[in-house]
Amino acid sequence: MNYFIDYLNQIVPLPEKSASAINEITVRRKLSLHTSLLRNGDVCREFHFIEKGIARVFYYKDGKEVTAWFAAENQIVSAIDSLFTGQPSLYNIEILEDSTVWSLQYNKIEPVFQGHPIVERLGRLLITKNYLLLDERMKLFAFCTAEERYERLLLQIPDILQRVKLGQIASYLGISQEHLSRIRGRK
Known part of the structure; x- marks a missing residue:
């Protein structure tokens, strides 16, 4: 299979048909330093799993760049609010070193969810994991x-x-x- 599927299997063991369905809608991409995955004002339409490398999510405030978070190996990077709502993003996502990512278009995942309930469960677990990372980030600043x-x-x-x-x-x-x-x- 692939690195991304191997990672997903650690979270929820996937039947071969479900793993193949995910594999069919993912694209492995080698990206160069400073590649932009998303620009402020664009609608986010995909999420990216980082196999190798690091990305930065940032926004502009008073004309200055503010780093919201970093995503490195075995993490997902996206502008989730824009991805789920279809609204333009306030964020920018930039690759900070030569990287390998697995990209998945959001509009292609729904049919896989419908045909493979275990993949829908996997999606819920990944969203929960990312929500907990966001919660930890908020607690860091609060406490x-x-x-x-x-x-x-x-x-x-x-x-x-x-x-x-x-x-x-x-x-x-x-x-x-x-x-x-x-x-x-x-x-």
Whole structure:
């Protein structure tokens, strides 16, 4: 099969027919640094599973880029609100290093859900997993210091300092690059 199917099988073991149905609607893509998967104002029509690489979701506020989150290996990246509502997205999604992703168009998944209830269950579990990541992100800002947010990021993506610009990490943490340098200096 493929890397994406292997990952899905770890969540819910899929019958061969269901795995084949998913395989038929996914496309493995090799993407270069700075490839844009979505631009602000566009409607998001697909989600992407990252096999290798890292992506950044960001938006503009007062003319500055603000990093909302990072997605690395074995994570899904998309603008879920736009994907589900069909409304233009406020987000941009950018590939930050040469990457391999599995892309799936949202309009092709519904027939697979209808024909394969286990895939619908899998979809629910993936949405739940991503919702919990979002909830954790909100809790980080509500209850954690900048240093604690930094430590949590390093637990999630240990090599992020080698893969992402410090300014983007600082933006994600909600601090200045100078503050990030001070935190790093204390470690």
